[in-house]
Amino acid sequence: MSEQPDPIDPEVIELAGRVFDLARAGATEELSAYLDAGVPANLTNDKGDTLLILAAYRGHPDTVAVLLEHGADHGRINDRGQTPLAAAVFKQSAETVRHLLAAGADPDAGQPSARATAAFFELPEMTALLDLPPS
Numbered sequence: 001m002s003e004q005p006d007p008i009d010p011e012v013i014e015l016a017g018r019v020f021d022l023a024r025a026g027a028t029e030e031l032s033a034y035l036d037a038g039v040p041a042n043l044t045n046d047k048g049d050t051l052l053i054l055a056a057y058r059g060h061p062d063t064v065a066v067l068l069e070h071g072a073d074h075g076r077i078n079d080r081g082q083t084p085l086a087a088a089v090f091k092q093s094a095e096t097v098r099h100l101l102a103a104g105a106d107p108d109a110g111q112p113s114a115r116a117t118a119a120f121f122e123l124p125e126m127t128a129l130l131d132l133p134p135s
Contacts (some may be wrong), residue, residue: 026060
């Protein structure tokens with residue numbers, strides 16, 4: 001007979017939901033305080049979305065920068081094959097794209113990749129950013 005894992009404390013689930021909402025909202029200072037208190041920078045929801053993917057998708061460059069400073073993995077791909085960089089490109093958030101590229105994000109990772117996203121949606125400004133040499 002296999003053992004069932006212990007149920008997750010409802011307060012932990014509530015806290016995780018609050019932290020994901022902070023990333024979506026770009027509440028950088030409050031999110032940073034949670035990260036400083038020990039919330040993992042690579043916290044992932046049931047769809048494989050990390051805090052970084054959510055902040056990038058919403059176009060919050062300051063939040064993205066804080067997550068990267070706290071060790072968030074810029075290469076982490078969600079369950080749909082998306083990367084934080086592709087999300088930022090889709091939202092046309094140039095500053096967010098710059099933060100992710102400076103951290104080493106790969107424009108060709110994921111499905112579709114950031115580069116493919118820029119091409120598909122005909123985003124020449126994003127393509128130009130992705131084509132810049134690494135700094």
